[in-house]
Amino acid sequence: MNDSQRFTKxxxxxKKESREKWxxxxxxxxxxxxxxxVILLVSFLVHKALPVLSLNFITDIxxxxxxAGGIWPAVLGTIYLVVLSLLVAAPVGVxxxxxxxxxxxxxxxxxxxxxxxxxxxxxPSIVHALFGLGAFVMFAGLGESVIxxxxxxxxxxxxxxxTSTREALSAVPMSFREASWxxxxxxxxxxxxxxxxNSISGILTGVILEVSRAAGETAPIMITxxxxxxxxxxxxxxxxxxxxxxxxxxxxxxxxxxxxxxxxKLPNPETGEMVPMTQAALEYAxxxxxxxxxxxxxxxxxxxxxSIAFRYYLRTHRKW
Amino acid sequence: xxLQRSKWKAFSEGLIEWTIRVSGISAVVFVFAIFIFVFxxxxxxxFSDDFSISELLTSEKWDPTHTPPSxxxxxxxxxxxxxxxxxxxxTVPFSLGGAVxxxxxxxxxxxxxxxxxxxxxxxxPSVVWGFIGLKITSVYMKELGADAGVSLLNGAIILALMxxxxxxxxxxxxxxxxPDSYRxxxxxxxxxxxxxxxxxxxPGAKNGLLAAVLLGMGRVVGETMAVxxxxxxxxxxxxxxxxxxxxxxxxxxxxxxxxxxxxGDTVNGGDHYQVLFLLGVLLxxxxxxxxxxxxxxxxxxxRK
Numbered sequence: 001m002n003d004s005q006r007f008t009k010x011x012x013x014x015k016k017e018s019r020e021k022w023x024x025x026x027x028x029x030x031x032x033x034x035x036x037x038v039i040l041l042v043s044f045l046v047h048k049a050l051p052v053l054s055l056n057f058i059t060d061i062x063x064x065x066x067x068a069g070g071i072w073p074a075v076l077g078t079i080y081l082v083v084l085s086l087l088v089a090a091p092v093g094v095x096x097x098x099x100x101x102x103x104x105x106x107x108x109x110x111x112x113x114x115x116x117x118x119x120x121x122x123x124p125s126i127v128h129a130l131f132g133l134g135a136f137v138m139f140a141g142l143g144e145s146v147i148x149x150x151x152x153x154x155x156x157x158x159x160x161x162x163t164s165t166r167e168a169l170s171a172v173p174m175s176f177r178e179a180s181w182x183x184x185x186x187x188x189x190x191x192x193x194x195x196x197x198n199s200i201s202g203i204l205t206g207v208i209l210e211v212s213r214a215a216g217e218t219a220p221i222m223i224t225x226x227x228x229x230x231x232x233x234x235x236x237x238x239x240x241x242x243x244x245x246x247x248x249x250x251x252x253x254x255x256x257x258x259x260x261x262x263x264x265k266l267p268n269p270e271t272g273e274m275v276p277m278t279q280a281a282l283e284y285a286x287x288x289x290x291x292x293x294x295x296x297x298x299x300x301x302x303x304x305x306x307s308i309a310f311r312y313y314l315r316t317h318r319k320w
Numbered sequence: 321x322x323l324q325r326s327k328w329k330a331f332s333e334g335l336i337e338w339t340i341r342v343s344g345i346s347a348v349v350f351v352f353a354i355f356i357f358v359f360x361x362x363x364x365x366x367f368s369d370d371f372s373i374s375e376l377l378t379s380e381k382w383d384p385t386h387t388p389p390s391x392x393x394x395x396x397x398x399x400x401x402x403x404x405x406x407x408x409x410x411t412v413p414f415s416l417g418g419a420v421x422x423x424x425x426x427x428x429x430x431x432x433x434x435x436x437x438x439x440x441x442x443x444x445p446s447v448v449w450g451f452i453g454l455k456i457t458s459v460y461m462k463e464l465g466a467d468a469g470v471s472l473l474n475g476a477i478i479l480a481l482m483x484x485x486x487x488x489x490x491x492x493x494x495x496x497x498x499p500d501s502y503r504x505x506x507x508x509x510x511x512x513x514x515x516x517x518x519x520x521x522x523p524g525a526k527n528g529l530l531a532a533v534l535l536g537m538g539r540v541v542g543e544t545m546a547v548x549x550x551x552x553x554x555x556x557x558x559x560x561x562x563x564x565x566x567x568x569x570x571x572x573x574x575x576x577x578x579x580x581x582x583x584g585d586t587v588n589g590g591d592h593y594q595v596l597f598l599l600g601v602l603l604x605x606x607x608x609x610x611x612x613x614x615x616x617x618x619x620x621x622x623r624k
Contacts, residue, residue, distance in 0.1 A: 020512040024425055030417035031426075034484050035437050038444075041452050048455075092343045099344025103337075109345075115615065116348040122535070122611035123354060123604060124542025125446075126576045129583075130600040134357035138588065155350050162347065188333045216445025219544040219576070223583045250447045250545075257451050258549060293451050297444065304443040308436055 042297065049290035051283050057291055061232045065263050066256070067277065067285035071292055073230060073238050074252035077146070078215050078299070080240055081248055084150030085157060085214045090207050093158045097165025097203075102191055121159035125219040128156040132224040144225040147242045152220045157210045164206025168199040201314050205307045212303035216296065218250040226251035228259060249296045256289040355604060362597030364589075371591075376598065382555055382573075384582065384592040391595045395557045397602075399572035402558045403472055403547060404540045406568065407479035412533055415484050419491035419532075420517055435489075442485035446545040453478035453550025466569045472558055473568040475551035479540045487536040494528020495521055531614040538610035541576075542603065548577035575599050 009017070046053075060070030096117075104110040132152030142148040172195050180190040196203075218226075227245040232238050240246045262285040265274040277285070365371050371391065379392025422434050457477060458469030466473075498521050506516040522529070552571030559566060579596045586593040 016512050016515070020514045023514040027417050027421035027425055030414050031421045031434065034414050034418050034481075034488070035434070035441070038441055038481060041456055042444075044456055045448075045452065092346055095340045095343035096346055099340045103340060104344065113344060113348055115612070116351045118615055119351050119608055119611050120347050120354075122538050122542070122607050123351075124544065124576060124607055126544040126579050127354065127358060127542070127600050127604045127607075130358045130361070130579065130597055131354040133583070134361040134597070135353065138361070139357065155354075158347070158350070186333060188336055212443055216443070216447070218445070218447040219580055222580060250445060253447050253451055254545065254549070257454055289451065289455070293448050297448050300443050300445055301440055304440055308439060 045290055045293055045297070049287055049294040051287040052291035053294065058295060061234070061236075061238060062229065063234070064266050064281075066229060066260065066288070067263055067266065068281060071249065071252060071288075071295065073232055074247040074249045074292070075295070076238055077226075077240065077246040077248040078250070078296075080146050080246060081150050081153055081221065082211050082214050084147065084242075085153040086207070086211060088151060088154035089158045089161055089210055089214075092154075093161025093206075093210070094165050094203060096158070096162045097169060098191060100162070101166045101169040102187070102195065117159050117162050120155075121163070123156075125156065125217055128152055129220040129223050131155070132220055137224055143243060144223075144245055145243045146225060146240050146246045149221040149225040149246070149248075152224050153214045153217060156217065156220055157213045160210045160213055161206050164209065165199075165203050168202025168206070169195060171202060172198045201310060205310045205314075208303050208307040208310070212300045212307070215303070216250055216300045218254055221248055222251055222254065228255045249292060249299070253289060253292045253296055256292060262286055355601075358597055358600045358604060362594045362601060365591055365594035366598060371595075376595070380557060382578075384595065385585075389591060391591075393575070393578075393599060395555060396573045396575055396578050396599070398557060398559060399472070399551075400541060400574040400576070402566060403475050403479065403551060403572060403574055404537060406472065406476035406566075407483060407540050408533065408537055410476060411480035411484050411487060411536065414480075415487035415532075415536070416491055416529065418484070419488045419495060419529075420521075422488070423492045423495040424513060424517055424521070435492075438485045438488050442489070444482075446482065446543055447549075449478050449482050449546040450549030453546060458550070461569075468552060468569065468571050470550055470552035470571055471569045472551060472566075472572050475547050475572075475574075476568075478546050478550045479543060482543065482546055483536040483540050486539055487532045490532035490535060491525075491529050494525040494532060497528060498524040527617050531617045534610055534614040534617065538607045538614070541610070542607050544576040544580050547574045548580050551577065553577050553581060575603050579603075 057070040058075055059072050061072050063069035096113075100110065100113060100117075104113070129152065132148060132155075136142050136148040136151045137144055140148075142151075176194050176198065177190055180194045181187075185193070225245050226248050228247075228251075230245065230247055262282065263277070265276050266281075267273065268275050366373070370388075376391055376393050377397070378394050379390065380394045381390040381392040382396060383390045422431055422438075426434065453474055454470065458471075458474050461471065461474050462469040502520050502524055503516060506520045507513075511519070551574065553573050554571035555573055556570045558568075558570050558572055579599055582592065583596055586596065
């Protein structure tokens with residue numbers, strides 16, 4: 001005789017267990033319902049972008065009133081933004097993280113700083129844009145430019161660096177520091193010689209996240225210097241001066257999907273006569289916003305995946 | 321043997337430590353600077369005679385390019401909150417359900433995968449969400465019979481998808497923070513997992529879950545590009561129509577979208593420019609309060 005024959009489940013238990021089963025299925029469906037639409041939407045984007053997706057799309061300049069060619073000036077603008085904002089946000093953010101984890105005592109000032117970091121992360125991006133416009137474009141006299149937009153992005157993305165630096169530093173065991181202090185080493189030397197080398201990869205994951213964030217933001221740059229289109233000639237090297245307006249991937253996506261319409265007719269290169277676009281050219285032109293969206297998404301997800309992979313590597317290769 | 325460190329070394333170390341301290345308080349400086357600069361650019365209008373703050377908050381007439389202009393942001397504020405609240409109504413059940421599933425019901429492998437997926441979803445830029453709202457979901461809305469594809473509901477759906485990752489991850493942290501001994505005590509009494517979740521975990525993590533919803537709300541209210549592209553940005557009042565309570569299929573304006581859309585057409589320092597900065601001050605204050613409340617809910621008013 002086995003157990004199930006000896007003990008019959010009461011109706012109460014049966015009800016309880018069947019409810020458990022249903023809840024489990026329901027919650028699984030709910031979870032699936034969150035992830036599935038997004039995956040479908042993104043694959044739809046990629047599908048619509050197929051006519052333009054090629055390496056040439058990334059490295060070519062826009063041609064024929066932006067209805068042909070690629071998006072290189074926008075890609076380059078995004079690279080400018082990312083690098084310049086990183087140059088400011090990474091050092092200040094990392095040092096702020098070091099201060100909060102290594103120097104700050106548990107007092108009112110630290111509490112205020114913590115609150116400020118949380119709020120800085122929660123300030124809407126358009127308010128950061130207004131700040132950039134007021135502080136960098138107008139007050140500092142930088143004008144609508146790459147540098148003003150990058151500084152705005154730097155302020156906006158700094159909390160990402162601060163938070164992940166703190167996390168990385170606090171993962172280093174206290175005993176490491178104590179051992180170093182007991183040898184008569186000063187506080188900063190301990191940080192430089194012991195704490196930072198043991199947490200540098202954790203700090204880097206935060207920096208990579210900052211890059212992904214800076215590349216994707218649109219609102220802060222749209223009123224601090226992003227331009228809808230800048231004309232470059234064929235064969236000309238594309239570059240921006242720090243005080244100039246610029247194109248960027250995120251703003252390009254906004255512009256090509258909201259303000260811009262595919263032109264009906266294009267001037268013939270030889271005669272200058274206006275001729276209607278061919279079907280293939282039209283299809284290509286209509287796919288350009290989708291292509292831009294896919295490139296932007298690709299860049300952002302790539303950086304995030306690198307950051308995640310890095311974190312997994314760290315977790316499995318911990319030294320303590 | 322040299323025991324004393326050189327003067328230069330001591331000096332440079334002092335310098336580095338001071339730089340670190342200054343960087344440490346930079347976050348505070350930035351938060352104040354943001355408020356001051358945004359307020360400063362808008363203050364001229366705020367204190368001028370032909371402008372009243374009550375008109376800004378209660379009048380429904382937003383016509384900044386007309387002469388004389390009228391700056392009534394009531395519809396814009398209503399639009400902001402109705403989009404945000406509808407988005408939260410859609411997303412909260414899914415997000416909390418998802419958080420409970422990830423935290424309690426799935427195996428460790430699936431858990432890791434889902435967490436990575438959620439993290440990647442959180443990384444999708446808002447302009448891409450806006451693009452999806454503009455070109456994909458709005459088309460389906462129209463096919464299903466809505467007059468305008470881009471509408472309050474369309475924007476709310478996009479915002480719901482967008483705010484889901486942040487709510488899930490904070491809720492999951494909150495559920496994780498409930499001590500395992502609570503779970504063990506409940507299981508030891510012979511309850512099922514769902515009973516444990518329902519009777520022990522949800523009450524235990526209620527502050528954290530509330531904070532997650534608040535932070536999601538703050539995110540949604542402050543979101544710019546997605547609403548700008550997905551709600552159509554037309555000056556309508558979602559409450560004054562034939563629909564019983566709230567007309568979901570009407571296109572609305574939000575504060576963020578209004579600032580983003582109209583700032584490019586203003587004259588620097590002009591009245592229209594200033595009123596947009598005042599909207600910015602309002603937006604900053606709202607999100608500041610929401611974030612502060614969420615923080616206090618998590619950590620308690622006095623942390624001991």
